[in-house]
Amino acid sequence: MHPMLNIAIRAARNAGNVITRAYEDFDKVEAEQKGLNDFVTNVDRDAESAIIHAIRKAYPDHTVIGEEGGTDIGKDSDYQWIIDPLDGTSNFVKRIPHFAVSIALQVKGKLEVAVIYDPMRNELFSAVRGQGAQLNSQRIRVGAKREITGTLLGTGFPFKARQHTDSYMAIFGELFTEVADMRRAGSAALDLAYVACDRLDGFFEIGLKPWDFAAGELIVREAGGIVTDFNGGHGHMTTGNIVAGAPRVTAGIVSKMRPHLSEALKR
CATH class of the missing domain: 3.30.540.10 (Fructose-1,6-Bisphosphatase, subunit A, domain 1)
Structure with missing residues:
Protein backbone atom coordinates (compact mmCIF):
# COMPACT_ATOMS: atom_id res chain seq x y z
CA MET A 1 0.00 0.00 0.00
CA ARG A 141 -15.49 2.25 -11.95
CA VAL A 142 -17.90 4.97 -13.00
CA GLY A 143 -20.97 3.89 -14.96
CA ALA A 144 -21.07 3.32 -18.69
CA LYS A 145 -23.84 5.80 -19.53
CA ARG A 146 -23.23 7.68 -22.78
CA GLU A 147 -25.95 10.33 -22.41
CA ILE A 148 -27.83 11.97 -19.58
CA THR A 149 -31.20 10.49 -20.56
CA GLY A 150 -32.17 7.94 -17.94
CA THR A 151 -29.40 8.84 -15.52
CA LEU A 152 -29.56 9.28 -11.75
CA LEU A 153 -27.83 12.52 -10.74
CA GLY A 154 -26.73 13.84 -7.38
CA THR A 155 -26.68 17.52 -6.48
CA GLY A 156 -26.46 19.96 -3.61
CA PHE A 157 -28.54 23.08 -3.11
CA PRO A 158 -26.61 26.40 -2.90
CA PHE A 159 -27.69 26.95 0.70
CA LYS A 160 -24.59 29.04 1.49
CA ALA A 161 -24.80 31.04 -1.74
CA ARG A 162 -28.47 31.75 -2.25
CA GLN A 163 -27.73 34.56 -4.71
CA HIS A 164 -27.39 31.71 -7.22
CA THR A 165 -30.81 30.21 -6.45
CA ASP A 166 -32.48 31.33 -9.69
CA SER A 167 -29.68 29.95 -11.86
CA TYR A 168 -29.56 26.75 -9.87
CA MET A 169 -33.29 26.16 -10.14
CA ALA A 170 -33.17 26.78 -13.90
CA ILE A 171 -30.33 24.27 -14.24
CA PHE A 172 -32.16 21.78 -12.03
CA GLY A 173 -35.32 22.13 -14.09
CA GLU A 174 -33.47 21.70 -17.39
CA LEU A 175 -31.71 18.55 -16.20
CA PHE A 176 -34.77 17.10 -14.46
CA THR A 177 -36.65 16.90 -17.75
CA GLU A 178 -33.89 14.67 -19.16
CA VAL A 179 -32.80 12.39 -16.32
CA ALA A 180 -34.51 9.47 -14.59
CA ASP A 181 -34.29 11.14 -11.17
CA MET A 182 -32.15 13.34 -8.93
CA ARG A 183 -30.87 13.06 -5.36
CA ARG A 184 -29.84 15.66 -2.78
CA ALA A 185 -28.37 13.64 0.11
CA GLY A 186 -26.30 16.26 1.96
CA SER A 187 -22.67 15.17 1.56
CA ALA A 188 -20.71 16.20 -1.53
CA ALA A 189 -17.90 13.81 -0.60
CA LEU A 190 -20.24 10.83 -0.61
CA ASP A 191 -21.97 12.05 -3.77
CA LEU A 192 -18.63 11.99 -5.56
CA ALA A 193 -17.73 8.61 -4.09
CA TYR A 194 -21.09 7.31 -5.30
CA VAL A 195 -20.36 8.60 -8.80
CA ALA A 196 -17.07 6.71 -8.70
CA CYS A 197 -18.76 3.40 -7.84
CA ASP A 198 -21.76 3.86 -10.19
CA ARG A 199 -24.40 4.48 -7.55
CA LEU A 200 -24.87 7.88 -9.17
CA ASP A 201 -24.25 8.65 -12.84
CA GLY A 202 -23.28 12.28 -12.29
CA PHE A 203 -23.12 15.13 -9.81
CA PHE A 204 -23.12 18.94 -9.83
CA GLU A 205 -23.02 21.63 -7.16
CA ILE A 206 -22.32 25.35 -6.77
CA GLY A 207 -19.78 26.94 -4.45
CA LEU A 208 -18.02 24.01 -2.81
CA LYS A 209 -14.74 24.38 -0.94
CA PRO A 210 -11.60 22.33 -1.75
CA TRP A 211 -12.06 20.18 1.36
CA ASP A 212 -15.57 19.29 0.17
CA PHE A 213 -14.42 17.74 -3.10
CA ALA A 214 -10.63 17.26 -3.28
CA ALA A 215 -10.71 13.61 -2.22
CA GLY A 216 -13.82 12.91 -4.28
CA GLU A 217 -12.29 14.46 -7.37
CA LEU A 218 -9.32 12.09 -7.36
CA ILE A 219 -11.50 9.06 -6.61
CA VAL A 220 -13.83 9.91 -9.51
CA ARG A 221 -10.93 10.49 -11.91
CA GLU A 222 -9.21 7.26 -10.91
CA ALA A 223 -12.52 5.43 -11.42
CA GLY A 224 -12.56 6.64 -15.03
CA GLY A 225 -14.69 9.74 -14.60
CA ILE A 226 -14.28 13.40 -15.42
CA VAL A 227 -14.43 16.40 -13.07
CA THR A 228 -14.87 19.92 -14.48
CA ASP A 229 -16.24 23.35 -13.71
CA PHE A 230 -19.53 24.56 -15.20
CA ASN A 231 -17.74 25.57 -18.40
CA GLY A 232 -16.18 22.15 -18.90
CA GLY A 233 -12.80 23.53 -17.81
CA HIS A 234 -10.56 23.21 -14.78
CA GLY A 235 -11.59 26.23 -12.73
CA HIS A 236 -13.50 24.28 -10.08
CA MET A 237 -10.66 24.46 -7.54
CA THR A 238 -11.13 28.24 -7.60
CA THR A 239 -14.87 28.60 -8.16
CA GLY A 240 -16.08 25.53 -6.29
CA ASN A 241 -18.60 24.96 -9.10
CA ILE A 242 -18.23 21.31 -9.97
CA VAL A 243 -19.60 18.71 -12.38
CA ALA A 244 -18.56 15.05 -12.23
CA GLY A 245 -19.49 11.80 -13.92
CA ALA A 246 -18.62 9.47 -16.75
CA PRO A 247 -17.09 11.51 -19.61
CA ARG A 248 -20.22 11.76 -21.78
CA VAL A 249 -22.52 12.28 -18.82
CA THR A 250 -20.35 15.15 -17.58
CA ALA A 251 -20.33 16.69 -21.07
CA GLY A 252 -24.12 16.33 -21.25
CA ILE A 253 -24.65 18.04 -17.89
CA VAL A 254 -22.35 20.92 -18.86
CA SER A 255 -24.16 21.33 -22.19
CA LYS A 256 -27.59 21.45 -20.54
CA MET A 257 -26.58 23.91 -17.82
CA ARG A 258 -24.65 26.33 -20.05
CA PRO A 259 -27.68 28.40 -21.24
CA HIS A 260 -28.80 28.95 -17.66
CA LEU A 261 -25.55 30.18 -16.13
CA SER A 262 -25.54 33.66 -14.64
CA GLU A 263 -22.54 35.86 -15.39
CA ALA A 264 -21.13 35.02 -11.96
CA LEU A 265 -21.27 31.28 -12.69
CA LYS A 266 -19.64 31.63 -16.12
CA ARG A 267 -16.37 32.77 -14.59
Missing part, protein backbone atom coordinates in the same frame (compact mmCIF):
# COMPACT_ATOMS: atom_id res chain seq x y z
CA HIS A 2 1.17 3.54 -0.74
CA PRO A 3 2.61 4.77 2.60
CA MET A 4 0.72 8.07 2.52
CA LEU A 5 -2.52 6.29 1.65
CA ASN A 6 -1.95 4.12 4.70
CA ILE A 7 -1.70 7.23 6.88
CA ALA A 8 -4.78 8.76 5.27
CA ILE A 9 -6.78 5.60 5.97
CA ARG A 10 -5.57 5.48 9.57
CA ALA A 11 -6.49 9.15 10.05
CA ALA A 12 -9.93 8.66 8.47
CA ARG A 13 -10.73 5.64 10.63
CA ASN A 14 -9.59 7.47 13.76
CA ALA A 15 -11.90 10.35 12.90
CA GLY A 16 -14.68 7.89 12.09
CA ASN A 17 -14.34 6.38 15.56
CA VAL A 18 -14.74 9.84 17.09
CA ILE A 19 -17.87 10.44 15.02
CA THR A 20 -19.56 7.09 15.69
CA ARG A 21 -18.95 7.34 19.45
CA ALA A 22 -20.52 10.78 19.45
CA TYR A 23 -23.44 9.57 17.34
CA GLU A 24 -24.15 6.86 19.91
CA ASP A 25 -23.86 9.31 22.85
CA PHE A 26 -25.63 12.22 21.21
CA ASP A 27 -26.40 14.17 24.39
CA LYS A 28 -22.78 15.34 24.44
CA VAL A 29 -22.89 16.83 20.94
CA GLU A 30 -22.73 20.65 20.93
CA ALA A 31 -23.63 22.53 17.75
CA GLU A 32 -23.16 26.20 16.91
CA GLN A 33 -23.61 28.37 13.84
CA LYS A 34 -20.36 29.57 12.28
CA GLY A 35 -21.89 31.33 9.29
CA LEU A 36 -25.02 31.70 7.22
CA ASN A 37 -26.72 28.27 7.17
CA ASP A 38 -23.39 26.76 8.24
CA PHE A 39 -22.99 24.74 11.43
CA VAL A 40 -20.10 23.18 13.33
CA THR A 41 -20.08 20.78 16.26
CA ASN A 42 -17.55 19.75 18.85
CA VAL A 43 -17.44 16.46 16.95
CA ASP A 44 -16.17 18.22 13.78
CA ARG A 45 -13.33 19.70 15.83
CA ASP A 46 -12.51 16.48 17.69
CA ALA A 47 -12.51 14.49 14.45
CA GLU A 48 -10.26 17.07 12.79
CA SER A 49 -7.86 16.87 15.74
CA ALA A 50 -7.73 13.09 15.35
CA ILE A 51 -6.88 13.45 11.65
CA ILE A 52 -4.21 16.07 12.22
CA HIS A 53 -2.63 14.03 15.02
CA ALA A 54 -2.28 11.00 12.72
CA ILE A 55 -0.82 13.10 9.89
CA ARG A 56 1.56 15.05 12.11
CA LYS A 57 2.80 11.86 13.79
CA ALA A 58 3.89 10.49 10.41
CA TYR A 59 4.68 13.73 8.56
CA PRO A 60 5.33 16.57 11.01
CA ASP A 61 6.48 19.02 8.33
CA HIS A 62 3.52 18.75 5.96
CA THR A 63 0.91 21.48 5.54
CA VAL A 64 -2.66 20.74 6.64
CA ILE A 65 -5.67 22.60 5.23
CA GLY A 66 -8.78 21.86 7.26
CA GLU A 67 -12.36 23.09 7.20
CA GLU A 68 -12.41 23.92 10.89
CA GLY A 69 -8.79 24.73 11.73
CA GLY A 70 -7.82 26.66 8.62
CA THR A 71 -4.36 26.26 7.11
CA ASP A 72 -1.48 25.06 9.26
CA ILE A 73 1.58 25.68 7.12
CA GLY A 74 4.36 23.19 7.74
CA LYS A 75 7.99 23.43 6.74
CA ASP A 76 7.25 21.43 3.59
CA SER A 77 4.44 23.26 1.79
CA ASP A 78 4.80 21.01 -1.28
CA TYR A 79 2.76 18.44 0.64
CA GLN A 80 -0.74 19.67 1.49
CA TRP A 81 -3.35 17.55 3.25
CA ILE A 82 -6.86 18.82 2.51
CA ILE A 83 -9.32 17.54 5.10
CA ASP A 84 -12.99 17.70 5.99
CA PRO A 85 -13.49 15.84 9.27
CA LEU A 86 -17.27 15.61 8.95
CA ASP A 87 -18.76 16.30 5.53
CA GLY A 88 -22.50 16.38 6.12
CA THR A 89 -22.61 18.09 9.52
CA SER A 90 -26.26 19.09 9.08
CA ASN A 91 -27.16 15.43 8.55
CA PHE A 92 -25.16 14.47 11.64
CA VAL A 93 -26.85 17.13 13.78
CA LYS A 94 -30.29 15.84 12.71
CA ARG A 95 -29.15 12.23 13.20
CA ILE A 96 -29.46 11.36 9.54
CA PRO A 97 -26.79 8.66 9.11
CA HIS A 98 -25.25 10.02 5.92
CA PHE A 99 -21.91 11.81 6.36
CA ALA A 100 -18.24 11.10 5.81
CA VAL A 101 -14.61 11.90 6.57
CA SER A 102 -12.75 13.30 3.55
CA ILE A 103 -8.94 13.42 3.28
CA ALA A 104 -6.82 14.27 0.23
CA LEU A 105 -3.10 14.78 -0.23
CA GLN A 106 -1.91 17.26 -2.84
CA VAL A 107 1.77 17.15 -3.80
CA LYS A 108 3.18 20.11 -5.71
CA GLY A 109 -0.31 21.03 -6.85
CA LYS A 110 -1.39 17.54 -7.95
CA LEU A 111 -3.82 15.33 -6.05
CA GLU A 112 -1.99 12.12 -5.19
CA VAL A 113 -3.93 10.32 -2.45
CA ALA A 114 -7.61 10.37 -1.46
CA VAL A 115 -9.81 8.72 1.16
CA ILE A 116 -13.53 9.13 1.86
CA TYR A 117 -14.78 7.13 4.84
CA ASP A 118 -18.42 6.56 5.73
CA PRO A 119 -18.24 5.39 9.36
CA MET A 120 -21.92 4.44 9.60
CA ARG A 121 -21.66 1.93 6.74
CA ASN A 122 -17.96 1.16 7.22
CA GLU A 123 -17.34 2.00 3.57
CA LEU A 124 -13.89 3.27 2.69
CA PHE A 125 -13.36 4.78 -0.76
CA SER A 126 -9.74 5.39 -1.74
CA ALA A 127 -7.49 6.28 -4.64
CA VAL A 128 -3.85 6.86 -5.50
CA ARG A 129 -3.04 8.81 -8.65
CA GLY A 130 -2.43 6.41 -11.52
CA GLN A 131 -3.48 3.34 -9.53
CA GLY A 132 -7.28 3.36 -9.78
CA ALA A 133 -10.00 3.71 -7.16
CA GLN A 134 -11.33 1.25 -4.62
CA LEU A 135 -14.21 0.66 -2.23
CA ASN A 136 -13.17 -1.53 0.70
CA SER A 137 -10.21 -2.81 -1.36
CA GLN A 138 -12.35 -3.71 -4.40
CA ARG A 139 -11.81 -1.87 -7.69
CA ILE A 140 -14.58 0.55 -8.68
